[in-house]
Amino acid sequence: MIEARGLTKAYEGTLAVDHLDFQVVEGKVTGFLGPNGAGKSTTMRMIMGLDHPTDGSVLINGQRFSDLKNPLRTIGGLLEAKAYHPGRSARNHLLSLAASNHISPQRVDEVLDLVGLTSVANRRAGTFSLGMGQRLGIAAALLGDAPLLLFDEPVNGLDPEGILWIRNLLRGLAAEGRGIFVSSHLMSEMALTADHVVVIGRGKLVADTDMANFIDTNSGRTTLVRTPKRTELVALLSQHGATTAEVDEDGLQVTGLETAAIGEIAFSAGIVLHELASVSASLEEAFMSLMQDDVEFQSHRSVNLQGERA
Numbered sequence: 001m002i003e004a005r006g007l008t009k010a011y012e013g014t015l016a017v018d019h020l021d022f023q024v025v026e027g028k029v030t031g032f033l034g035p036n037g038a039g040k041s042t043t044m045r046m047i048m049g050l051d052h053p054t055d056g057s058v059l060i061n062g063q064r065f066s067d068l069k070n071p072l073r074t075i076g077g078l079l080e081a082k083a084y085h086p087g088r089s090a091r092n093h094l095l096s097l098a099a100s101n102h103i104s105p106q107r108v109d110e111v112l113d114l115v116g117l118t119s120v121a122n123r124r125a126g127t128f129s130l131g132m133g134q135r136l137g138i139a140a141a142l143l144g145d146a147p148l149l150l151f152d153e154p155v156n157g158l159d160p161e162g163i164l165w166i167r168n169l170l171r172g173l174a175a176e177g178r179g180i181f182v183s184s185h186l187m188s189e190m191a192l193t194a195d196h197v198v199v200i201g202r203g204k205l206v207a208d209t210d211m212a213n214f215i216d217t218n219s220g221r222t223t224l225v226r227t228p229k230r231t232e233l234v235a236l237l238s239q240h241g242a243t244t245a246e247v248d249e250d251g252l253q254v255t256g257l258e259t260a261a262i263g264e265i266a267f268s269a270g271i272v273l274h275e276l277a278s279v280s281a282s283l284e285e286a287f288m289s290l291m292q293d294d295v296e297f298q299s300h301r302s303v304n305l306q307g308e309r310a
């Protein structure tokens with residue numbers, strides 16, 4: 001298990017990671033989401049001992065990364081693409097990593113096969129495409145057969161086929177009982193890959209929940225209503241517990257009531273409607289909207305877009 005407690009990293013003038021608490025458990029894909037600059041890479045670097053927290057801690061099976069006896073066998077990580085010498089072949093890159101971590105050369109062939117690079121294993125890694133380089137980075141992460149794996153934006157720059165391959169790989173690794181921690185700024189991709197989600201914004205925890213629950217809460221349905229009697233309708237709908245927001249001259253965005261109920265309430269009060277339409281936000285839109293509100297980020301805040309928009 002990876003466990004962050006009050007994990008904090010301050011750079012001069014920037015609080016990159018701000019008192020984060022979360023866990024990554026075995027057997028699940030935990031998605032780590034946040035917009036660019038939210039602090040995901042900094043958090044991952046601290047997990048892998050490449051950066052030191054200014055406060056708090058992050059432990060791997062109860063130990064700091066620097067205290068692990070067999071780091072590569074405990075946690076494997078893909079932190080940045082192209083972390084290899086361009087003049088070296090893929091096989092030689094992995095062989096040298098294996099040698100310095102007391103891992104058998106046989107395992108190198110296994111991971112090359114796992115990531116589909118066997119046929120190009122003797123080619124210089126510098127000639128690899130972005131997708132092949134990404135696969136080589138993943139092969140290095142898998143080398144120690146570790147029960148915990150961490151991937152920083154592994155689908156960045158990949159084509160749809162590469163994205164699907166990574167999704168299936170991560171799901172398969174979790175099904176084997178491994179704990180997977182994977183960062184992304186793409187909500188829709190994570191919705192298909194992760195079982196659990198940790199969302200951060202400006203270094204702070206915004207949500208830490210089951211993916212199913214996150215989707216339920218955030219794929220918010222709203223209703224767009226147009227009426228010449230907007231003021232009357234707003235008063236009436238709020239008596240029925242709805243939340244309303246004015247969208248343009250005569251439009252209203254209503255949450256908290258079914259579209260049919262809104263129509264019936266307006267009808268029984270004799271209010272004419274010019275438009276009544278159910279609108280469902282995509283998860284990506286919901287996520288972006290959640291992120292735009294980040295001035296008021298508070299730790300452990302429950303995520304409820306409908307409430308946010310009130």
Ligand SMILES: Nc1ncnc2c1ncn2[C@@H]1O[C@H](COP(=O)(O)OP(=O)(O)OP(=O)(O)O)[C@@H](O)[C@H]1O
Nearest residue numbers: 011014016034035036037038039040041042043185
């Ligand atoms: N070495 C550094 N020195 C100073 N500031 C830094 C350093 N590394 C990161 N930061 C700042 O910390 C914040 C978090 O950056 P980080 O790279 O962790 O975010 P991220 O969520 O991974 O973003 P991205 O998706 O763009 O990689 C940013 O404001 C960034 O500018």
